Amino acid sequence: MIAERGIAATRIADVAERAGTSPPAVLYWFDSKDELLTEALAHEEGRFRAQLVERLDGTSASERVAILIDASCGGSDWRLWMELWTRALHDREAGRTRRELDRLWRREIATTVEAGQRAGEFAQADAGEVAAHLASFLDGLAVQVALGDPEMPIERMSELARQMAERLLDCSLPAPEGYGDEVLEAVA
Amino acid sequence: MIAERGIAATRIADVAERAGTSPPAVLYWFDSKDELLTEALAHEEGRFRAQLVERLDGTSASERVAILIDASCGGSDWRLWMELWTRALHDREAGRTRRELDRLWRREIATTVEAGQRAGEFAQADAGEVAAHLASFLDGLAVQVALGDPEMPIERMSELARQMAERLLDCSLPAPEGYGDEVLEAVA
DNA sequence: GTGTAACTTGAATGACGGTTCAGCTTTGGA
DNA sequence: TCCAAAGCTGAACCGTCATTCAAGTTACAC
Numbered sequence: 351m352i353a354e355r356g357i358a359a360t361r362i363a364d365v366a367e368r369a370g371t372s373p374p375a376v377l378y379w380f381d382s383k384d385e386l387l388t389e390a391l392a393h394e395e396g397r398f399r400a401q402l403v404e405r406l407d408g409t410s411a412s413e414r415v416a417i418l419i420d421a422s423c424g425g426s427d428w429r430l431w432m433e434l435w436t437r438a439l440h441d442r443e444a445g446r447t448r449r450e451l452d453r454l455w456r457r458e459i460a461t462t463v464e465a466g467q468r469a470g471e472f473a474q475a476d477a478g479e480v481a482a483h484l485a486s487f488l489d490g491l492a493v494q495v496a497l498g499d500p501e502m503p504i505e506r507m508s509e510l511a512r513q514m515a516e517r518l519l520d521c522s523l524p525a526p527e528g529y530g531d532e533v534l535e536a537v538a
Numbered sequence: 539m540i541a542e543r544g545i546a547a548t549r550i551a552d553v554a555e556r557a558g559t560s561p562p563a564v565l566y567w568f569d570s571k572d573e574l575l576t577e578a579l580a581h582e583e584g585r586f587r588a589q590l591v592e593r594l595d596g597t598s599a600s601e602r603v604a605i606l607i608d609a610s611c612g613g614s615d616w617r618l619w620m621e622l623w624t625r626a627l628h629d630r631e632a633g634r635t636r637r638e639l640d641r642l643w644r645r646e647i648a649t650t651v652e653a654g655q656r657a658g659e660f661a662q663a664d665a666g667e668v669a670a671h672l673a674s675f676l677d678g679l680a681v682q683v684a685l686g687d688p689e690m691p692i693e694r695m696s697e698l699a700r701q702m703a704e705r706l707l708d709c710s711l712p713a714p715e716g717y718g719d720e721v722l723e724a725v726a
Numbered sequence: 727g728t729g730t731a732a733c734t735t736g737a738a739t740g741a742c743g744g745t746t747c748a749g750c751t752t753t754g755g756a
Numbered sequence: 757t758c759c760a761a762a763g764c765t766g767a768a769c770c771g772t773c774a775t776t777c778a779a780g781t782t783a784c785a786c
Contacts, residue, residue, distance in 0.1 A: 355628060356624060357546075372765060375764055439621075440543060448685060486679045489681050490675055491678070496627065550773080571773095
């Protein structure tokens with residue numbers, strides 16, 4: 351609901367309708383609209399991480415980087431994070447949440463980079479620097495994709511991010527899987 | 539006003555108060571709140587471009603790239619563009635505007651890159667590709683900066699973007715000017 | 727001066743939507 | 757079977773704005 355209409359335009363009545371119930375019923379489970387929105391975003395974040403952990407299990411560093419990029423491209427709806435960003439601009443609590451999520455995400459990348467360096471798969475470079483580079487680049491690309499920029503289809507995002515990682519780490523990454531119709535459709 | 543409180547929380551009464559007048563007076567000049575917001579964003583965009591054109595006058599390609607990066611870091615309030623982004627997610631008209639602005643911005647970069655290549659200042663590389671890289675990277679960095687990420691002060695954004703450009707173009711860019719207190723404060 | 731257009735205002739108006747409330751139905755245990 | 761708690765509902769309630777309106781004030785042309 352949030353991804354479709356945006357936080358600002360999402361009414362309790364919309365959520366209720368989607369859930370096949372009534373506005374007061376929604377407020378029976380959530381104390382307020384604000385709490386509902388906050389929990390929705392937290393839930394999505396949890397879903398994303400869980401899916402990521404599963405995919406990362408028992409893989410090489412190169413594969414991991416490829417998976418992280420891949421997950422960025424299609425694993426979650428960037429519209430949600432963009433909503434969180436603008437929320438974070440004016441809401442202290444949302445700001446804290448956002449910073450924490452980003453810190454974890456960059457750390458995930460940095461840790462993987464370091465592992466790859468120890469395994470000799472990647473060139474020596476400051477892992478934190480690489481993580482900052484890659485994370486920012488992915489954010490920027492995702493904005494274009496989420497906004498349906500004709501010059502930035504999701505395949506190009508994937509390709510550019512991949513090139514960037516290979517350049518930063520001086521390595522070769524395994525090929526990404528294609529994107530299923532659901533993902534392509536969600537982006538469109 | 540929009541940068542401070544966000545589009546969603548900006549009331550006509552706020553604008554009126556800031557302008558030292560009354561809500562009906564604001565609606566005398568703008569047909570609706572929506573038009574007011576749209577024109578505000580367009581106005582800021584115009585201001586930014588005008589300032590850019592002035593700074594770019596009579597400079598070498600290397601200087602131009604440095605100026606473009608510099609302008610990205612401090613020339614405008616990214617909070618406004620982030621507001622435009624989320625607006626564009628659900629508003630067809632805002633989406634068109636955003637795409638057009640981004641197209642112009644990438645073209646500005648690409649044109650400069652091509653000029654620099656003709657002048658022998660930059661390595662040969664697909665200018666469109668370089669522009670897409672750089673523009674996305676700047677967007678991503680700007681998000682972190684705008685959100686006050688402690689790991690991404692504006693100086694680091696400037697430094698990373700600069701390195702990225704130098705790497706993409708295999709060149710050396712002139713040093714950026716420091717950021718004045720106003721910019722640093724606006725970001726904080 | 728005086729009339730007119732431009733501009734502004736305080737006071738409604740009205741829609742919208744979160745929240746509350748009093749009571750209904752369902753569920754599950756004894 | 758009975759009863760309490762859990763879960764839900766329709767119908768208010770109420771605050772918050774954008775927007776309108778009728779009437780004022782100013783500025784300026786003649």
